[in-house]
Amino acid sequence: MEFGPIFRALLNNRTRFWLIIVEVALTLAIVVNCTSIFLEKRRSFNSPTGMDVENILVINTEPFGEDFAVQDFVKDVGESDLARLRSRPSIINATPIHHIPLSGSGSSTGRKAAGSELDTVGISYFSVDEHGIETLGVELIDGRNFNQAEIGRRSDGGNEDMPRNVIVTKAFAERVFPDGNVVGSQISNGDDEYTATVIGVIDLMSNCWPRSSIGKHTMLQPSAAGDSREMNYLVRAEPGAIDTLYTELEELMISLETDRVVRVRTLSEIKLGYYSRTLMAMKIWAAVIVLMIIVTSLGIVGLTSFSVTQRTREIGTRRALGATRSAILRYFLIENWLITGIGLAIGTALTILLNYVLAEYAAAPKIDWILLVGGAAVLWAAGLLSALIPALRAITVTPEIATRSV
Amino acid sequence: MFAYQLRLAFKSLRRNPVLSALMVVAIGLGIAVSTASVTIYHIYSSNPIPHKSDVLFHVEIDNWHPDRPFDSDHPERAPFQLSYRDVRALMQSQIPTYQTAAFRTELMVFPDGDEQRPFREIVRMCFSDFFLMFDVPFQYGHGWDDAADHAPEPVIVINSRTNLRLFGGANSVGRSLKIQDRYFTIIGVLAEWRPTPKHYDPTVNAFGEPEAIYMPFNFTPVFEITNYGNTWSWMSEPIDSHEEYLQSEILWIQMWVQLDDETQKQAYQDFLDAYVLEQKKQGRLSRPLNNRLLDVMATLEEREVVPDSTKSQLVVSLLFLVVCAINLIGILLGKFLSRAPEIGVRRALGASRRSVFIQHLIECEVIGVLGGSLGLALSVMVLNAINRMLSNGEQLHLDLTMVGAGLLLSLVAGLIAGIYPSWRICHVAPAVHLKMQ
Numbered sequence: 001m002e003f004g005p006i007f008r009a010l011l012n013n014r015t016r017f018w019l020i021i022v023e024v025a026l027t028l029a030i031v032v033n034c035t036s037i038f039l040e041k042r043r044s045f046n047s048p049t050g051m052d053v054e055n056i057l058v059i060n061t062e063p064f065g066e067d068f069a070v071q072d073f074v075k076d077v078g079e080s081d082l083a084r085l086r087s088r089p090s091i092i093n094a095t096p097i098h099h100i101p102l103s104g105s106g107s108s109t110g111r112k113a114a115g116s117e118l119d120t121v122g123i124s125y126f127s128v129d130e131h132g133i134e135t136l137g138v139e140l141i142d143g144r145n146f147n148q149a150e151i152g153r154r155s156d157g158g159n160e161d162m163p164r165n166v167i168v169t170k171a172f173a174e175r176v177f178p179d180g181n182v183v184g185s186q187i188s189n190g191d192d193e194y195t196a197t198v199i200g201v202i203d204l205m206s207n208c209w210p211r212s213s214i215g216k217h218t219m220l221q222p223s224a225a226g227d228s229r230e231m232n233y234l235v236r237a238e239p240g241a242i243d244t245l246y247t248e249l250e251e252l253m254i255s256l257e258t259d260r261v262v263r264v265r266t267l268s269e270i271k272l273g274y275y276s277r278t279l280m281a282m283k284i285w286a287a288v289i290v291l292m293i294i295v296t297s298l299g300i301v302g303l304t305s306f307s308v309t310q311r312t313r314e315i316g317t318r319r320a321l322g323a324t325r326s327a328i329l330r331y332f333l334i335e336n337w338l339i340t341g342i343g344l345a346i347g348t349a350l351t352i353l354l355n356y357v358l359a360e361y362a363a364a365p366k367i368d369w370i371l372l373v374g375g376a377a378v379l380w381a382a383g384l385l386s387a388l389i390p391a392l393r394a395i396t397v398t399p400e401i402a403t404r405s406v
Numbered sequence: 407m408f409a410y411q412l413r414l415a416f417k418s419l420r421r422n423p424v425l426s427a428l429m430v431v432a433i434g435l436g437i438a439v440s441t442a443s444v445t446i447y448h449i450y451s452s453n454p455i456p457h458k459s460d461v462l463f464h465v466e467i468d469n470w471h472p473d474r475p476f477d478s479d480h481p482e483r484a485p486f487q488l489s490y491r492d493v494r495a496l497m498q499s500q501i502p503t504y505q506t507a508a509f510r511t512e513l514m515v516f517p518d519g520d521e522q523r524p525f526r527e528i529v530r531m532c533f534s535d536f537f538l539m540f541d542v543p544f545q546y547g548h549g550w551d552d553a554a555d556h557a558p559e560p561v562i563v564i565n566s567r568t569n570l571r572l573f574g575g576a577n578s579v580g581r582s583l584k585i586q587d588r589y590f591t592i593i594g595v596l597a598e599w600r601p602t603p604k605h606y607d608p609t610v611n612a613f614g615e616p617e618a619i620y621m622p623f624n625f626t627p628v629f630e631i632t633n634y635g636n637t638w639s640w641m642s643e644p645i646d647s648h649e650e651y652l653q654s655e656i657l658w659i660q661m662w663v664q665l666d667d668e669t670q671k672q673a674y675q676d677f678l679d680a681y682v683l684e685q686k687k688q689g690r691l692s693r694p695l696n697n698r699l700l701d702v703m704a705t706l707e708e709r710e711v712v713p714d715s716t717k718s719q720l721v722v723s724l725l726f727l728v729v730c731a732i733n734l735i736g737i738l739l740g741k742f743l744s745r746a747p748e749i750g751v752r753r754a755l756g757a758s759r760r761s762v763f764i765q766h767l768i769e770c771e772v773i774g775v776l777g778g779s780l781g782l783a784l785s786v787m788v789l790n791a792i793n794r795m796l797s798n799g800e801q802l803h804l805d806l807t808m809v810g811a812g813l814l815l816s817l818v819a820g821l822i823a824g825i826y827p828s829w830r831i832c833h834v835a836p837a838v839h840l841k842m843q
Contacts, residue, residue, distance in 0.1 A: 005792070017832075021731045026725055026728060026732070030726060030729070034720065034722060037718060064514045064516070064524045066587075104429035160665055189469075189642055277713070291726070292726060295435060295730055298733065299432075302740065303740070304739075309740070312680065354721075358718050361717060362714045362715070362717040362718040364714075
């Protein structure tokens with residue numbers, strides 16, 4: 001092989017090759033880091049929520065009529081709303097709810113195993129009735145659902161004497177009760193002043209802040225419609241029925257009770273809103289990755305073309321001295337292969353350095369080694385392809401060119 | 407001479423239009439990506455009220471669990487909202503030039519006539535000083551006065567968007583508007599006002615639009631309202647009425663004061679410390695004394711309004727520009743050196759190295775500026791696309807500083823890319839190339 005002459009030639013044309021090397025190295029560092037950030041964002045967006053997000057509608061009602069100052073009236077409206085919603089054939093089930101999952105706003109508190117000396121663990125809670133589990137589409141894996149008797153209204157004051165029962169997610173249960181035996185156990189706030197009994201465990205449910213560290217610590221507590229004037233309902237539609245329902249529900253709710261503002265949204269829409277920044281960032285990172293590879297490839301085409309042009313007479317001479325076309329092609333490809341290789345080696349160090357900087361100052365994720373290897377492979381291939389175009393031009397150089405201008 | 411060199415540069419660019427376009431596009435992409443990220447960073451980290459950001463102070467009292475700091479990652483920090491009872495007491499102070507407690511809520515608005523249905527609107531409850539200390543601009547009318555604060559009188563200020571929605575943009579001062587169960591008189595209409603970041607309350611949606619309606623703070627107990635935003639509490643206390651809520655240790659109100667000099671600031675700090683020590687005697691506020699006055703920029707920094715991803719984007723996009731510039735070096739080197747025979751003739755005819763160097767550098771800067779203009783146009787498109795994607799009403803725009811920064815970046819990129827190739831070409835030995843022809 002011609003490594004010797006190629007290497008010596010490299011040393012004679014240092015500038016040009018250093019340019020490619022630096023470009024390849026920087027590109028590797030940027031592409032690998034961007035891909036790593038991109039993948040992390042995509043993982044966060046695609047992570048399972050445990051809920052039937054695609055088929056859930058969120059209805060928000062804000063009453064303004066004076067009747068709504070009367071507690072019993074609010075309660076009646078709530079009950080009739082839910083009865084009408086549940087009786088609609090395209091609706092699987094409906095529940096009152098205070099906060100909206102995946103929305104970015106809600107309530108959280110701290111809970112621990114009752115009597116435990118450990119610190120409380122953050123958990124976000126939702127108030128639903130006995131239809132909550134089916135409406136959310138979450139899976140109860142242990143214990144039981146709320147029953148109708150447990151659903152009381154906070155504002156009745158009647159709840160004070162009733163046992164406080166809650167359903168929690170597996171993620172929270174495993175943190176607080178590492179030994180198992182969750183159902184029937186008591187949880188409490190930090191001062192042990194407030195305790196509640198866990199009656200059921202659901203497999204998975206994202207709360208209001210799915211991106212946060214406690215994004216899957218969720219608690220359901222029983223509550224009926226009409227606890228407060230402002231009422232939110234979740235509605236789970238039969239598959240395929242959500243679009244029709246989406247357009248019909250506002251009118252239905254207002255026809256049931258005029259003096260209120262009704263807003264209907266899909267849970268998917270709410271999720272997109274919560275993730276809008278993430279999605280935007282994903283697009284930017286993807287664009288940067290693609291642009292980087294294109295720009296670098298064009299750069300390699302440009303620099304190799306230049307080197308072919310400059311060495312036209314050299315090539316002619318070699319051809320005249322008996323080098324075959326494939327030898328010329330091989331020469332340029334090996335040259336490129338070597339340069340890209342050096343660039344990638346330096347690039348690996350740069351990638352780790354850049355990742356360190358980004359992790360330190362901008363909380364970027366640590367890089368997976370697979371990504372680095374993959375990125376290097378892609379760039380190596382892109383480099384060879386880019387060199388191929390000018391190299392194919394080089395082999396068309398005929399021996400007489402070498403002698404023509406002398 | 408400069409005009410002549412400029413003409414030469416354009417002539418040279420026209421000679422190989424494909425290559426020239428490639429160079430312009432390459433540098434343009436780099437400028438587009440980096441100007442967009444620099445703009446985003448610039449907007450996120452900017453000072454929304456530069457002329458008084460160092461005399462406006464956010465008031466913080468360390469009202470939290472005796473054994474635990476509010477923020478375990480930053481134990482020196484205090485909660486950045488106050489309880490209603492502390493706010494009431496602090497507002498009695500005569501020391502600050504201006505002072506306001508404030509929070510964000512939502513109330514029901516009933517437009518006159520039947521065409522518009524009632525709607526909920528975002529309202530800021532605040533004191534009259536709010537408009538004065540934050541230099542809030544008015545299109546019509548003005549803010550309310552101390553008397554309206556105390557009574558409270560049913561007056562409101564609305565922003566220009568609300569004025570457009572309800573009154574078609576006409577001067578609505580003196581008109582009345584029903585909010586909740588009573589009529590309010592509109593006393594002022596704001597001009598376009600959009601502090602970015604929203605310095606007076608960066609806790610929720612720091613880059614969103616300011617509130618639509620401003621109402622005297624003392625309607626809080628009247629309407630029995632609480633805030634729409636963050637509410638913190640470290641102890642559990644039974645709360646059965648709004649009155650008990652107002653007397654509780656729940657933290658939900660922000661407070662700002664204007665302190666114009668060091669003496670005034672010290673006096674206010676002493677006042678705060680004395681108040682907290684007094685409360686300690688009554689068994690409240692048992693954490694170590696930690697009363698903080700943070701100016702606007704310190705507040706924004708602690709609230710971490712600049713997202714981490716913005717910082718990574720800034721670093722990466724500047725590196726991207728570097729790669730684009732390196733690319734340009736390669737292409738320029740090829741282009742210039744292939745012109746060596748021509749330069750040889752010019753040198754032999756008496757052109758100095760200096761003038762050859764400058765001529766080529768000018769050509770590089772022409773490419774840089776063309777690329778920069780393309781890049782600025784592209785970055786406007788990028789920012790518009792981003793604005794459409796953000797759901798929270800954020801608006802990112804290029805301002806003049808950023809256009810200048812973009813052009814400067816492109817000049818620097820052109821210079822960096824141009825120096826080496828121009829230096830190489832001006833060192834061409836005339837004799838070699840003359841001989842070859």
